[in-house]
Amino acid sequence: MNLTIQPLAKAHYAQLCELAVSEEQQQYVGTMEGLLACVSMDVHPHVICVNDQVIGFFLIDTFYGIKYDFALDNAIGLRGFFIDQRYQGQGYARATMVQFGTYLKSYYSHRENIYLTVNCRNPFARQSYLAGGFIDTGELYLGGAAGPQHVMKLSYA
Incomplete structure (x- = not known):
């Protein structure tokens, strides 16, 4: 498997435009159009x-640590992570997390935590993150539109 992670390029x-998740998963990640609308100087x-x-x-949200109390001030945040529905169940999410x-x-070498x-x-997503080295902090974030969320952290310094 020749899997790579890259910054979005032209x-x-x-x-x-071809990427999508199932309707059930949209409550967790949204649509491609909605995610692209979040891109800014601070969200890559x-x-x-x-x-x-x-x-x-x-x-990657570079102001995540400032926006959320549960994160360290200098931390970045992972948002909207998904694998297209046509490629789910083939180990790509876990393989991505291993390289993450x-x-x-x-x-983001000037940061240490995401x-x-x-x-x-969404237990399948949680398991993929755990397999990739993220830890469950034991905290719950209650501000999500789709209900309570586990807070997870990866130190990569």
């Missing part, structure tokens, strides 16, 4: 590719 845009888009085919997407710390060191929240009703 060459990826045509393939982004990234893609997950297999053999140059975009199969997933996520955002190394990838973050190369692009946080995320994962819905309590």
